[in-house]
Amino acid sequence: MRIRRITVCALFSAIALTIWVVEGLLPPLTPIPGIKPGLANIVTVFTVYYLGAPYAAGVLAVRLLLGALLTGQVSALLYGGPAGVLALLAAVLLKKVIREEQLWAASAIAAVVHNSAQILIARAVTGTAAILVYWPLLVIAGIVAGSFTGLAAGFALKAVRKGSGPSF
Amino acid sequence: MSQKQWIVIFAVVIAAMAGLYVFLTHGGQKDGRVAAVYSGSELVRTVDLDTAEDQVFTVTDRAGGANTVCVKDGEIFVAEADCPDGICMRHGPLLENGTPIVCLPNRLVIRWAQSSAEVDN
Numbered sequence: 601m602r603i604r605r606i607t608v609c610a611l612f613s614a615i616a617l618t619i620w621v622v623e624g625l626l627p628p629l630t631p632i633p634g635i636k637p638g639l640a641n642i643v644t645v646f647t648v649y650y651l652g653a654p655y656a657a658g659v660l661a662v663r664l665l666l667g668a669l670l671t672g673q674v675s676a677l678l679y680g681g682p683a684g685v686l687a688l689l690a691a692v693l694l695k696k697v698i699r700e701e702q703l704w705a706a707s708a709i710a711a712v713v714h715n716s717a718q719i720l721i722a723r724a725v726t727g728t729a730a731i732l733v734y735w736p737l738l739v740i741a742g743i744v745a746g747s748f749t750g751l752a753a754g755f756a757l758k759a760v761r762k763g764s765g766p767s768f
Numbered sequence: 769m770s771q772k773q774w775i776v777i778f779a780v781v782i783a784a785m786a787g788l789y790v791f792l793t794h795g796g797q798k799d800g801r802v803a804a805v806y807s808g809s810e811l812v813r814t815v816d817l818d819t820a821e822d823q824v825f826t827v828t829d830r831a832g833g834a835n836t837v838c839v840k841d842g843e844i845f846v847a848e849a850d851c852p853d854g855i856c857m858r859h860g861p862l863l864e865n866g867t868p869i870v871c872l873p874n875r876l877v878i879r880w881a882q883s884s885a886e887v888d889n
């Protein structure tokens with residue numbers, strides 16, 4: 601069923617990309633750099649738990665690269681690229697210890713990893729340690745946004761596991 | 769771990785981070801009200817807000833991104849920027865116990881100068 605899985609991955613990539621682009625069009629929620637709802641990660645977290653790490657990596661890579669190309673925001677790739685890869689790594693590892701019923705917690709921790717990596721990259725790019733005062737706020741935002749996207753992914757997963765969705 | 773335990777852990781982390789944030793923004797000795805404007809790691813200029821006249825200047829990143837910085841009535845803020853999110857403009861003026869003004873796409877940082885060496889430059 602490999603072809604079916606790849607096709608589903610393409611579909612997930614398209615959904616993630618759409619969510620990411622639309623979210624980027626909305627005005628920022630806070631005047632704090634690096635804080636976003638990150639709704640596209642509903643798809644990423646879902647894919648990690650549903651299809652596994654290699655497929656999730658594919659979905660993430662497609663979203664990051666095509667997202668930067670579509671919007672022309674190369675800086676988004678610079679800050680969000682390495683952070684996204686680290687967060688995925690965290691989610692894949694957390695999947696081994698956190699059950700599916702509690703995947704919102706894994707999602708929250710992955711979001712904190714993402715935001716922490718992002719502020720460290722920003723510190724390196726700007727060369728200014730002073731911006732690290734934003735780190736506590738980014739951790740809080742990561743917990744809130746990650747829990748929310750994780751909950752949403754959990755609900756989607758529950759629906760699919762129940763058999764109301766197609767099986768892959 | 770149960771759902772409740774996770775909620776408690778996250779609540780504790782959030783409280784700790786809120787405390788850390790207050791500690792970080794209220795600590796540190798500042799030399800008067802001197803703002804330092806950085807483009808990347810390069811100090812572009814310092815502005816003593818107590819004595820500076822009202823002025824407008826543009827900081828251009830080496831990649832071409834531009835931010836228009838405004839000094840008015842002893843306050844410094846970003847008036848205009850060509851970055852996609854405009855977070856630097858939404859930040860408003862640099863506050864006494866506040867966060868630095870940051871424009872990540874254009875690598876601009878405006879913060880309080882911390883050492884007298886920085887002020888001399």
